[in-house]
Amino acid sequence: SYVLTQPPSVSVAPGQTAKITCEGNNIGSKSVHWYQQKPGQAPVLVVFDDSDRPSGIPERFSGSNSGNTATLTLSRVEAGDEAAYYCQLWDSNTDHHVLFGGGTKLTVL
Amino acid sequence: QVQLVQSGTEVKNRGASVKVSCKASGYMFGSNGISWARQAPGQGLEWVGWISPHNGDTKYAEKFQGRVTMTTDISTNTAYMELRTLRSDDTAVYYCARVFGVDHFDSWGQGTLVVVSS
Numbered sequence A: 001s002y003v004l005t006q007p008p009s010v011s012v013a014p015g016q017t018a019k020i021t022c023e024g025n026n027i028g029s030k031s032v033h034w035y036q037q038k039p040g041q042a043p044v045l046v047v048f049d050d051s052d053r054p055s056g057i058p059e060r061f062s063g064s065n066s067g068n069t070a071t072l073t074l075s076r077v078e079a080g081d082e083a084a085y086y087c088q089l090w091d092s093n094t095d096h097h098v099l100f101g102g103g104t105k106l107t108v109l
Numbered sequence B: 001q002v003q004l005v006q007s008g009t010e011v012k013n014r015g016a017s018v019k020v021s022c023k024a025s026g027y028m029f030g031s032n033g034i035s036w037a038r039q040a041p042g043q044g045l046e047w048v049g050w051i052s053p054h055n056g057d058t059k060y061a062e063k064f065q066g067r068v069t070m071t072t073d074i075s076t077n078t079a080y081m082e083l084r085t086l087r088s089d090d091t092a093v094y095y096c097a098r099v100f101g102v103d104h105f106d107s108w109g110q111g112t113l114v115v116v117s118s
Helices: none
Strands: A007-011 A016-021 A033-037 A046-047 A060-068 A069-073 A083-091 A096-101 A102-109 B003-006 B009-015 B018-025 B032-039 B045-051 B056-060 B068-073 B078-083 B092-100 B104-108 B114-116
Touching: A007 A016, A016 A102, A016 B003, A033 B104, A046 A060, A046 B104, A069 A083, A069 B056, A083 B018, A083 B104, A096 B032, B003 B104, B009 B018, B018 B092, B018 B114, B032 B068, B045 B068, B045 B078, B045 B092, B056 B068, B078 B092
Parallel strands: A007 A102, B009 B114
Antiparallel strands: A016 A069, A033 A046, A033 A083, A060 A069, A083 A096, A083 A102, B003 B018, B018 B078, B032 B045, B032 B092, B045 B056, B068 B078, B092 B104, B092 B114
């Protein structure tokens, strides 16, 4: 079955750039979406269709997807960006239909 | 604005059933699917299934097939998820989410904690 692999944790200093990856076989051929989840809160969509941003999401959040890796990039990281980030896709070829990556905890140093 | 409001915390015994509700407002309920996902304590997100309020079509993740039923009530703009034969590892926060486009979730409920006690 299809698997999405994310690093468990990423650390970055304020003002720097954080890159969170999501690996899957030929993931570049699929649409990938990203969610931010802060402790005790529901997830929030931050990037959809690889690189589009919902209204209200800062331009500092961007996404890309090619080959076997999709990437969420956070520029000029702020303390408030500290959260878990999940990639997600819909794969009609699997019984799971919807897959989530295991999540990456972003720590702002 | 789009809002999904879920029912409150449930505590159930092993082997029992639980039914969680998700009331939608701020959009035409029949126009978007509703998905359900869950999150066990300290763990990641796990998709449970999807329902179309428009025609009642459902898709369930394989591991929940036979134990889960999703329904909607168009008259009250409410979606429901029933999980039967509860086990300890079903203890989790259950979320409903509106499906946008074909395949992603643009609004989420606040979550419902289901505790299965032995």
